[in-house]
Amino acid sequence: MEKKELIYEGKAKKIFATEKSDLLIAEFKDDLTAFNNIKKGNEVGKGALNNKISTELFKILEKKGVQTHLVETIDETHQLVKKVEIIPLEVIVRNIATGSFVKRFGVEDGKVLPFALVELCLKDDTLGDPPMCADHALALEIATQEELSILKEMALTINSALQPFFAKVGLNLVDFKIEFGRDSHGTILLADEISPDSCRFWDLATNAKMDKDIFRQGLGDVKVAYEEVLNRILGAEK
Amino acid sequence: MEKKELIYEGKAKKIFATEKSDLLIAEFKDDLTAFNNIKKGNEVGKGALNNKISTELFKILEKKGVQTHLVETIDETHQLVKKVEIIPLEVIVRNIATGSFVKRFGVEDGKVLPFALVELCLKDDTLGDPPMCADHALALEIATQEELSILKEMALTINSALQPFFAKVGLNLVDFKIEFGRDSHGTILLADEISPDSCRFWDLATNAKMDKDIFRQGLGDVKVAYEEVLNRILGAEK
Numbered sequence: 001m002e003k004k005e006l007i008y009e010g011k012a013k014k015i016f017a018t019e020k021s022d023l024l025i026a027e028f029k030d031d032l033t034a035f036n037n038i039k040k041g042n043e044v045g046k047g048a049l050n051n052k053i054s055t056e057l058f059k060i061l062e063k064k065g066v067q068t069h070l071v072e073t074i075d076e077t078h079q080l081v082k083k084v085e086i087i088p089l090e091v092i093v094r095n096i097a098t099g100s101f102v103k104r105f106g107v108e109d110g111k112v113l114p115f116a117l118v119e120l121c122l123k124d125d126t127l128g129d130p131p132m133c134a135d136h137a138l139a140l141e142i143a144t145q146e147e148l149s150i151l152k153e154m155a156l157t158i159n160s161a162l163q164p165f166f167a168k169v170g171l172n173l174v175d176f177k178i179e180f181g182r183d184s185h186g187t188i189l190l191a192d193e194i195s196p197d198s199c200r201f202w203d204l205a206t207n208a209k210m211d212k213d214i215f216r217q218g219l220g221d222v223k224v225a226y227e228e229v230l231n232r233i234l235g236a237e238k
Numbered sequence: 239m240e241k242k243e244l245i246y247e248g249k250a251k252k253i254f255a256t257e258k259s260d261l262l263i264a265e266f267k268d269d270l271t272a273f274n275n276i277k278k279g280n281e282v283g284k285g286a287l288n289n290k291i292s293t294e295l296f297k298i299l300e301k302k303g304v305q306t307h308l309v310e311t312i313d314e315t316h317q318l319v320k321k322v323e324i325i326p327l328e329v330i331v332r333n334i335a336t337g338s339f340v341k342r343f344g345v346e347d348g349k350v351l352p353f354a355l356v357e358l359c360l361k362d363d364t365l366g367d368p369p370m371c372a373d374h375a376l377a378l379e380i381a382t383q384e385e386l387s388i389l390k391e392m393a394l395t396i397n398s399a400l401q402p403f404f405a406k407v408g409l410n411l412v413d414f415k416i417e418f419g420r421d422s423h424g425t426i427l428l429a430d431e432i433s434p435d436s437c438r439f440w441d442l443a444t445n446a447k448m449d450k451d452i453f454r455q456g457l458g459d460v461k462v463a464y465e466e467v468l469n470r471i472l473g474a475e476k
Contacts, residue, residue: 105370106364117373
């Protein structure tokens, strides 16, 4: 499949058209950004690691009945994906309170939440991705009631699949952000990526952070941690 | 009923104990605050106006089946109210997008929402009253699932009663903030107040603001507008 014109460039990926109208190519970039683009960095090889990690996780989720946009890996940094219209919502699932949640609500960092909390933010960098509720998304005509129910259900299914998977390889899935899109039939597919850029992983033995918080907080070598996450995922599947 | 010790002082009211353990006295202050206490002011007579306005509105709501904490008016600035444990949520109902909502989500000021949108904020000045969803309130054990359903239902009932009432007296009920409490039996009662401090009213003929936005934005004489709101309410009931 040939890479045609660039149709979108985000903070961590470029999206290209292909010769097929319903397929796109996603290129995983080495760029790292945090705090709504205030902190920027670049780590050679990060894109390739996220491509591999996200591919493995999407395959696991497909086996659990979660429909995703992934078609196949093309090379180190490229995936072939189904074309979707991205729903401009960041869907966040939180198992443990940390990060912005702790700052917003003044709760203890590391508090285990009594249930997996699904949050929505409007995907809009200029507005700082403001948090919203399902009724806001409905009132602002971002998604239908049925779609919002599906997003929540899929988010919880993904959490129920990934949390025990990561626990088996010694990682605590603290929280993660996912995005969804509608294909040409209106079916909701998991899109974007699931990687240490979009999840928080804490080592179950040491509580060490093994995700983008290393970059956000300047805690060490991002690539070493991302490689470790990939190796544990690959080890689990053998 | 005698005013005993001060048990709480908020931005617009003082709450006193009485000789009865299940009754309190609320004193309406003349203070005005905005932008989470950054702008402060005082308008002699404002407290008395809000006491009268809130009393009239709570009586109207009682007739519509909404249980409130109001027992009776004591004098110009004092009400006798049932003692409740305030649920630390600001429940906001929006009919028209304006104010912080417009800034947060980048929508057009004055946009009529397709349905009455019920929002929650954590009532916590030090955190800036952060917006939250029902699931957050549940996860942080602020209220039970059943209580959250009751709050939403009561908020919508209040809006359904007040919006047409105000329309008849030429006022557009744009949005309002209410608070609820649990009495000693666990029954949820409407508490706090409903007044031009906690509502936005736009004159239906001229679109003139007739609420605390006059103070927030320095648009004119707060007391004249609040008196006009009171007179229209009293006129409607004749």
